[in-house]
Amino acid sequence: MLADAARVYAGDPGLRADIARLRARIEWNTGSVHVGHRMILQAAAEVAPHDADRAREMAMFATALASFGASSGVAIDPVGLVPPADESGPPRRRAFAGLLAGLDHVTRGDWAQAASVLRDTFAVAESCDEDDQALLPNLGIAALHLGEDDLALRYHTLLLSRARDTGALVLILYSLTRRGFIEIATGRWTAASAGASEALPLAEGSGQPGLAVLPLSLLALTAALRGEDTFDGHLAAAEQVAAAHPVGVLENLLPDMLHWAKGLRAAAQPATAFHHLEQIAHPMLQHLAAIDRIDAAVRAGQRDTARAWTDELDGFAAATGSAWAAAAVAHGRALLTGGDAAERHFEQALAHHAYSRRTPDRARTELAYGEFLRRARRRVDARAHLRAALEIFEDLGAAPWAERASQELRASGETARRRDPSALTGLTPQELQVARLVAQGMSNRDVAAQLYLSPRTIDFHLRNVFAKLGVSSRAELARLPFD
Known part of the structure; x- marks a missing residue:
């Protein structure tokens, strides 16, 4: 590879570090995330005595990779490579230092420290250059980990705009697909599908076939959510690409995405849905799919597992103060209890949903609450919640969930009026x-x-x-x- 050859002849430590960073970036995008992690970490250690800022940035990339499961086994502590950034230093330096420390806390599962450090970092980043294409993607990653939906959308949209202006095709692909996670969570499914559809030909024309796997997976996921016939084709294409080509940093995330999509597709068969959803291993995907997982576990009779998942999410909600996470916890508690306690939990969930952008989750709670009330022979009370769920599902184009809400509404004694789907x-x-x-x-x-x-x-x-x-x-x- 040209980068390897160039590094042999580079004498300047800074130049050697830049070449190593380029080589590592290629590896973690189109090869092995673990090899890329080793490369960037070793290069950071090598340049640290000469250029603390370069070393800090490269160490931050290593922690970002580690937050997605990269583990090269190199005995180098990225946080300890350089001294902490002085609080009076330049905002960019402080932002990279905050991302370095915060993403290290994410990797260790210390959500309280991660939230504290990263939120301070988001504030510092307000004073940084909005054209910084090294800083923006990693701010977006940090926001994704914390479930900070507004910030994740903002950073990735800003990155997309800058990438379009400069013609940076890989960053266009990157921002379209990473933004898709939050678009799915917040019910912007049309935008997520459109973004993935735009990203797919860019990936296929890049000369790196593995880059197509994320847009294909997002298309499979949106098709599963909407009950569309295109699901099988997108899923098969994603699995074929993943089997034939290295997928870099998506190595650990991709199986989780496909299990999530399969679990959604099998929602009417709780045991099958649970089989797929219990295999989701990465915390970010576990949290995005929280209500799907808890609901499937309860419906499949796996109540201990549902309780364990709810307890884990409760810890995340307490550490981060996240409204959507608190809503999902209350939803889970409602499914795991009965009587007056369940009703209190449902009400708590809806109160938390009011402060969250995740409308699909709110619709799921309205549906579950309506089902609970109808089974308690409170049909009139159930109808308001079932109507609310049906309206959201129809707006989303979530055909399987809309049909389930419609059936429940009919069972409550009210005929659901079919609305015209959006053109x-x-x-x-x-x-x-x-x-x-x-x-x-x-x-x-x-x-x-x-x-x-x-x-x-x-x-x-x-x-x-x-x-x-x-x-x-x-x-x-x-x-x-x-x-």
Whole structure:
């Protein structure tokens, strides 16, 4: 490899470190995350006596990799490589120092310390350059770990904008897919699907086939959530890519994503769903799928496991103060108890949901609460919750869950009025992406440049969009709910 050859002839420690960082980045993106971890950690130790800032940044990359399961066995403490950054130092230095320490706490599962350090770091980062394409992705990673939905969306959207401006294709791919995790959690499923659909051809055209596995997995996940027939094809494609090519940092995360998708697909068969969901090992995916996992465990008769998962999440909620986590804990407690206690827990869950953007989780709680009330022969009380759940599920396009809510509503003595699905679901992924960008005020030429298509192709897609949606102007398009 050219980077390896160049490093042999590089005498300057800083230059050698930069070459090593490039080589490690290639490895953790398209090869082995463990080899990449070893490379960056050893290079950080080598440059530390010469350049503390370089060493700190590289050590931070090592802790970021470790937070996703990288373990090279190198006996180097990344946090101890350089002295802590002085509080009066430059914001960028302090931000990298905070990420280094905070992500190390994440790796160790010390959520209270991670939350304290990383939230201070987010505040420091407000004074940093918003074009910093080394800092932004790692701020986004930290926010994902903590379940800070607003910040995770902000950092990845900002990174996407900067990457589009500079034509950095890999960072466009990166930001579209990482943002997809929070878009799924917060019910922005149309945006998640559109982002994955845009990312897929970029990955396939990159010369690194393994990069396609994350957009394919996100497409499988959104298809499972919506009960779409495309699920099997996306799942098979993702598994085929993963079997044939190295997937770098996704090595540990990918199996969890596919188990989550399979568990969602099998929601009507609790034992099968539980079989898949119990295999999710990474804390970030465990937390994203928390209500799915707890619900499947209870329905499969695995109450001790459901209780253990709820207790673990309770610790995370207490350490981070996360509203969505507290809501999921209360939801789990409600499923594991009965009578007045269950009702109190459901009410607590809904109170916490009011402070969270995770509307799919709120719909699940409304549904479970309605089911509980109906089985307690409180049919009138049940209907309000079942109607609320049905409305959210229909807005999301979550067909399997909408059908379950509709059945429960009928069983309560009320006929659910079927709502017209959004015409947006009739757009192809490419049409949807064009429509979203035009709705943001972009010209056809700008959209063409951003999607790497010709203006004529954009014109063609936009005519189809107008016809399918029944709109006649860009202003009408801008008023449609694309999230």
